[in-house]
Amino acid sequence: MADDSQASNVGGRYAQALFDLAKDQNQVAAVEADLKSLKAALADSRDLQILLNSPAFDAEAKRRGLTAIGAQAKFNATTQKFLGLLAVNGRASALSAVIAAFERLSAEARGAVSAQVTTAVPLSAAQAQGVAQALRQALGKDPEIETRVDPAILGGIKVRVGSRLFDASLKSKLDSLKFALKRA
Structure with a gap:
């Protein structure tokens, strides 16, 4: 399992890519709202934490799980595609770090x-x-x-x-x- 600083670095890179894409598509607020919902779900659901962090689940199972959550919650298309990509690339365990980094980038862009x-x-x-x-x-x-x-x-x-x-x-x-x- 990756240490916190490595997950944070990976999370920062993925968050920057997502932020740039969302900004280009004028979807920063929508993506941020989706990620805040996902952050709350992560805090409340032990099953979701296990899915994302357990090596017992392969990248495809994590992709299916995140895609299903995104579809059920009616997330923005950009957010849904990003979650699938994150899982396929084997980085689902960095999701919390991605969310935190995205929130910082978004706040910084707003001057907050x-x-x-x-x-x-x-x-x-x-x-x-x-x-x-x-x-x-x-x-x-x-x-x-x-x-x-x-x-x-x-x-x-x-x-x-x-x-x-x-x-x-x-x-x-x-x-x-x-x-x-x-x-x-």
Whole structure:
């Protein structure tokens, strides 16, 4: 199985090709909407994750599965063809990386920046608005925020913008304290 950086590099190349094609066809918004739907399906479906990542399924089985999903969801023709190509080329396991890279390219083209915000509990509307405002001031661009809830961080907030990570989570602070105590 490929490591994360290799999948990310492959994902970036495929995403750039898809973005260029969608841009030429004036279909960026439609393809991005399809990929967001697929991202949600990937997060919710263990079976889909297994299909894409398991070596037990060959490229043709993955192509059939992705094609069926695309047809059932009535994805744009460009998206459907791309999913088939990705599977046939043996790169179905890089789909998550492709989606993430495509979202970054699309946001960049709109002059926006995407940010992933992780908290231990769901943010209230006021808190989410405060985070958006703080990111807008810090980045000088409108952020497109994707929120995640991860109780493992215990409290606080983690914000990832591109390759930069701001980690003010309680877990991170406790880990730092633990490390400092071990060194003392």
